[in-house]
Amino acid sequence: MxxxxxxxxxxxxxxxLLIVFVLAITVISALVVxxxxxxxxxxxxxxxxxxxxxxxxxxxxVQIVGESNDQIYERMKKADVRINKFYPxxxxxxxxxxxxxxxxxxxVIDSAGRYIYHPEKQRIHQGNxxxxxxxxxxxxxxxxxxxxxxxxxxxxxxxxxxxxxYIFYTKVKGTxxxxxxxxxxxxxxxxxxxxxxLLLAVIGIALTVAYWVSRITIRRSTQPLHLLAQSADEVA
Numbered sequence: 317m318x319x320x321x322x323x324x325x326x327x328x329x330x331x332x333l334l335i336v337f338v339l340a341i342t343v344i345s346a347l348v349v350x351x352x353x354x355x356x357x358x359x360x361x362x363x364x365x366x367x368x369x370x371x372x373x374x375x376x377x378v379q380i381v382g383e384s385n386d387q388i389y390e391r392m393k394k395a396d397v398r399i400n401k402f403y404p405x406x407x408x409x410x411x412x413x414x415x416x417x418x419x420x421x422x423x424v425i426d427s428a429g430r431y432i433y434h435p436e437k438q439r440i441h442q443g444n445x446x447x448x449x450x451x452x453x454x455x456x457x458x459x460x461x462x463x464x465x466x467x468x469x470x471x472x473x474x475x476x477x478x479x480x481x482y483i484f485y486t487k488v489k490g491t492x493x494x495x496x497x498x499x500x501x502x503x504x505x506x507x508x509x510x511x512x513x514l515l516l517a518v519i520g521i522a523l524t525v526a527y528w529v530s531r532i533t534i535r536r537s538t539q540p541l542h543l544l545a546q547s548a549d550e551v552a
Contacts, residue, residue, distance in 0.1 A: 340523060360402075360504060364420075364484045364497050365469065367399050371422055372495055375488050389440075392433050396421045399497060417479075418503030427465075427492045451475045460485075464494050473501070 374395065399420050424433035429446040431439050449457060452475040460483065463470045469486035476483070476498060485496040 361471065361484075363402055364399075364471070364482075364499060367395075368469065368484050368486050368495065368497055371395050371497075372486055372488055375424065375495055376490065389433070389437065392422060392424075393435065396435060418500050420497055420499040420503060423496045423498060424488070425494055425496070432493055433495075449474050449476045451478060 371392075374391065396419075399422065402420070421435045422433070423431065423445065425431055425445045429444045430441065431443050431445060432441075434440055434443060436443075446457070446461075449460070452460075452473075456472060456474055460472060460474060463472070464485060464487075467487040469484075471482055471484040474481060474483050480501045482499045482501060482504065483496050484499065485494055487493075488495050
């Protein structure tokens, strides 16, 4: 009788321990996802701002403003390839045709929005940036217009060519032009999801190991009591 009571108590303790670990996994997972999202956004912003400054410096160095020759075009295309090394799933020889939904690309526009550089050659000196973002809410367009005219760097959401994206922008020093990087929102979600899943997997494994170690420790610690209860039953 005493032994059965002890075994029942041991099972209840194990179940409660399991419930505690499940709750711990749930709470910690939610916290980790939140921290991973915030941390990834900070890293992402820093990365694209640094790429923006590198392109800005290149533009000033090679005097791209007012020119559109093949050499400058190829230089900017290489910059776009470098930008997309941010994605862990994109191989070295990738191009925008294969990864259109996540491919980030750079732009150079004058004060009226006319393209000085665009990855699609036919738009250079022909297309207009503000025509391509007409599907964005008017409030965002006004905010972006003010940001571009202020000469300060910034970023915000827009809808360009029917695609939801972030734009990181700054003024080209010494000119009336701006350079920008367009980053599809879907592309920004991939590193966040991957890092979140990796962290969750590590936490899940760690908590599972901790649970079984705790359970084994409890069993070993209570083994003398188990033997005592068994002996009491035999005596009775």
